[in-house]
Amino acid sequence: MKKYRKGNILLLIMWIFICSLMVCPSANAQTDSRMVRIAKIQVDPAQLEAYNAALKEQMQTAVRLETGVLSYVAVADKKDPSHITILEIYADSVAYRYHITTPHFTKYKTTVQNMVQKLELVDVTMIGNAKKPD
Amino acid sequence: MKKYRKGNILLLIMWIFICSLMVCPSANAQTDSRMVRIAKIQVDPAQLEAYNAALKEQMQTAVRLETGVLSYVAVADKKDPSHITILEIYADSVAYRYHITTPHFTKYKTTVQNMVQKLELVDVTMIGNAKKPD
Numbered sequence: 001m002k003k004y005r006k007g008n009i010l011l012l013i014m015w016i017f018i019c020s021l022m023v024c025p026s027a028n029a030q031t032d033s034r035m036v037r038i039a040k041i042q043v044d045p046a047q048l049e050a051y052n053a054a055l056k057e058q059m060q061t062a063v064r065l066e067t068g069v070l071s072y073v074a075v076a077d078k079k080d081p082s083h084i085t086i087l088e089i090y091a092d093s094v095a096y097r098y099h100i101t102t103p104h105f106t107k108y109k110t111t112v113q114n115m116v117q118k119l120e121l122v123d124v125t126m127i128g129n130a131k132k133p134d
Numbered sequence: 135m136k137k138y139r140k141g142n143i144l145l146l147i148m149w150i151f152i153c154s155l156m157v158c159p160s161a162n163a164q165t166d167s168r169m170v171r172i173a174k175i176q177v178d179p180a181q182l183e184a185y186n187a188a189l190k191e192q193m194q195t196a197v198r199l200e201t202g203v204l205s206y207v208a209v210a211d212k213k214d215p216s217h218i219t220i221l222e223i224y225a226d227s228v229a230y231r232y233h234i235t236t237p238h239f240t241k242y243k244t245t246v247q248n249m250v251q252k253l254e255l256v257d258v259t260m261i262g263n264a265k266k267p268d
Binding site: 036038052055056059060064069070071072073074075076077078079081085087122124126127128129130131132133134 | 194
């Protein structure tokens with residue numbers, strides 16, 4: 001009986017050790033789970049002002065209300081401001097899937113549905129970033 | 135004579151007032167002087183690792199050493215990691231022109247000259263950004 005108990009304790013220790021190995025790498029690799037996307041949008045030039053207002057409202061609300069929406073940067077081509085590029089960073093794909101069900105995102109999509117002439121979504125991975133402290 | 139002095143004082147006050155009007159808007163509009171650019175780069179797939187290392191070194195050194203280099207974000211297409219997009223933000227065009235004369239930028243350009251197959255630079259303006267606090 002004593003041998004069985006020792007064996008069980010040894011198994012338990014091995015189990016805890018294996019679990020800790022499984023948990024630690026996932027914690028360290030947290031930044032790698034980020035979902036990064038570039039949205040290339042062509043907007044009806046006649047509705048550009050209204051589109052930009054709706055976009056800014058969506059970006060600000062999402063970052064304020066959603067834990068998993070990390071950042072947005074939206075820029076317009078100087079030569080043609082109706083060509084817009086947005087760099088979007090979410091904590092992970094679960095956060096993104098939740099994001100597109102939110103009332104503010106639904107409101108944005110409804111508002112801009114007749115403003116957007118073309119939309120291309122490109123999934124990307126982060127090579128690196130560098131920035132001055134805020 | 136007294137009339138002339140009063141006139142001069144009045145002119146001086148008006149001059150100070152006009153100057154303050156000219157200075158204040160430029161100070162408020164400081165963020166608008168930022169130079170924002172998207173670089174679209176196609177890299178020789180066989181040299182991608184070396185290219186990414188050189189790019190990261192350049193980004194980090196420039197942000198650390200140059201007051202006018204505000205931020206870089208570099209991403210790679212998931213479907214083809216040799217297609218790279220960099221969002222670059224400089225304080226203004228003077229900061230950019232200084233940047234391209236620095237030793238670290240010259241080193242980067244020399245290192246990658248036979249790695250870059252295509253380079254497109256698109257000048258853009260900031261529509262807006264939103265991000266979680268660091």
